Amino acid sequence: MNDLKPRYSNDLSGRALLCQDVIRSAGILVLDGFRQSRQRGFSMKGPQDFLTETDAASEAHIRQAIAEHFPQDAFLGEEGGGTIAERVWVVDPVDGTANFARGIPHFCISITYVEEGRAEIGAIYNPAQDELYFCRRGAGATLNDKAIKVSPTATFDAASVEMGWSRRVPDGVFLDTMRQMLEKGANVRRGASGALALAYVADGRSDAYVELHMNAWDCLAGLLLVAEAGGIVCPFMEIGDLRDGGPVLASTPAIARGVSDASGIPIESRERADALQLA
Structure with a gap:
């Protein structure tokens, strides 16, 4: 593809570079679609499940770039599906389509590279705000190339928790989960983009995110971001899977146990998370 660098090394570094390049180039396409979305309109995949022309165009763009540079890798996208293999790219071409379709600039593209069942590279990009979150396992998390960390919030009465609805x-x-969060003293909110909600936990804008069922393309990049930013996450690949999804929890450490108790979603122990990060 002419708008992407012509060659990438056949390793994690090469894939990380492609991930950043393609998510930004897809962002140009998505932002153009957003500016025209009022005229183009949208359709419904199901109740409260929006579909726009831009979803398909973004996914096709990302799929083509990956196939061109890493043809041996599998691809699993929200719109077009795909296959699951030892090396697979998991893609949500536009997360937050209800916002996108209604002219609200709170949406993103989410790309995760998974190898041997473990997320290795994650990127979330909101082109309307030009905010690119990126991480590699064991290398920390960044927002527009600057290191980010989860919030230092220590108590629920100072916490903002976002919840996704499914x-x-x-x-x-x-x-009932929301009620328990409120009883603990948290402020509970909903922004209608699960991927961005997880990114906001990673950079401390929110203190936790819970969704009782989430698709893998919506959450894998965000969960890796939170873990790399020092947060606590659920063991998604043990309690869910790439094809069918599962429950999602991500939190700043001090309130993670309470969020887990309220939601019934297990969390990785800090020791196990550290061990996985170093593996």
Whole structure:
């Protein structure tokens, strides 16, 4: 593709460079679609599940770039599906489509490179704000190339917790989890982009994120970001999977146990998370 660098080394460094290049080039396409979204309109995949022309165009752009430079890698996208293999790219071409379709600049592209069942590279990009979150396992997390860390919040009465809503979970379970968060003293909010919500935990804008069911393309990059930024996350690949998704939790360390208790979602121990990071 002419807008991407012509060659990338066939290793994690090469894939990390491609990931950053392609998510930015896809961002140009997505931002153009956002500016025209009022005229183009949208359709519905299901109840409260929006689809725009830009979703398909963004995914096709990313899929083509990966196929051109790493044809041996598999691809799994929200719109077009794909295959799961030892090396696979997991992509949400536009997360936050309800916001996107209604002219709200809170949406993003999410790309994760997974090798042998473990996320190794993650990127989340909001082109409307020109904010690119990026991480590699064991190398920390950045926002526009500057290192980020989770918040130092120590108590629930100072905490802002974001919750995602899913039709795959009964409303009563969602409401009960929210009630428990509120009873602990947290401010609970919802921004309608799970990937960005996880990124905001990584850079301390939020203190925790919970979604009782989330697709892998929405959460894998964000979970790696939070872990690399010093946070606590759920063991997603043990309690969920790439094809069907699962529950998601990410938190700053001091309140992680309480968030886990309220949601019923297990968390990685700090010791195990550190061991995995060093592996």
